[in-house]
Amino acid sequence: MKLEFGLQFSRLPVQEESSMIKKIDEAFQGISLQGGITIDNAIDIDDRIQSKKPVVHHKYQVTDELIKHGEYSCVLAHMDPKGFKFHIPFYMKFSLKNDTEIDVIDEVIYALSKPDLEIQEEKHAVFNRGQISVIIEYLDYLAAHGHEDIDIDEALKASKYWRLKLASLKN
Numbered sequence: 001m002k003l004e005f006g007l008q009f010s011r012l013p014v015q016e017e018s019s020m021i022k023k024i025d026e027a028f029q030g031i032s033l034q035g036g037i038t039i040d041n042a043i044d045i046d047d048r049i050q051s052k053k054p055v056v057h058h059k060y061q062v063t064d065e066l067i068k069h070g071e072y073s074c075v076l077a078h079m080d081p082k083g084f085k086f087h088i089p090f091y092m093k094f095s096l097k098n099d100t101e102i103d104v105i106d107e108v109i110y111a112l113s114k115p116d117l118e119i120q121e122e123k124h125a126v127f128n129r130g131q132i133s134v135i136i137e138y139l140d141y142l143a144a145h146g147h148e149d150i151d152i153d154e155a156l157k158a159s160k161y162w163r164l165k166l167a168s169l170k171n
Helices: 014-027 039-048 064-069 081-097 102-111 118-124 129-145 152-168
Strands: none
Touching: 014 081, 014 129, 039 064, 039 081, 064 081, 081 102, 081 118, 081 129, 102 129, 102 152, 129 152
16 A cells, blocks of 8 residues: 555554564563552553552563453553553554554554643653663654555544654653
């Protein structure tokens, strides 16, 4: 499929996806939840539109099954900045490994798009230069090689937003 931007869709070899996953792992190495909102908390917020309930975070693991469990709950939209920073690399990697999970992939793209609300701006302010660079590369990767049903235009807009954000950071 050819886009108006001149991009051609084609799946990259698994080693290219693995390389992108490795970059995500390196950029987000050592990030912890630090009491932030979990996927289950976010699902509860979406289901009941109430404030988060306390949860014990020890031994908390993000699995593909947990991500799939929340795929219709706009989980990333309901997270606080700590929870967002902790979970976004898991979602990015999941989307690379599961390129037909369009709802999850689009959720990641929209969560990384230019914010409309102050809380979204707060979520985007927690990333360092290396993490922002990987976010840009990830969005560009999706735009160039992602499934044809994902929101490519939004991925390109999000990439531009993060490039401007990166350029505005002081060294």
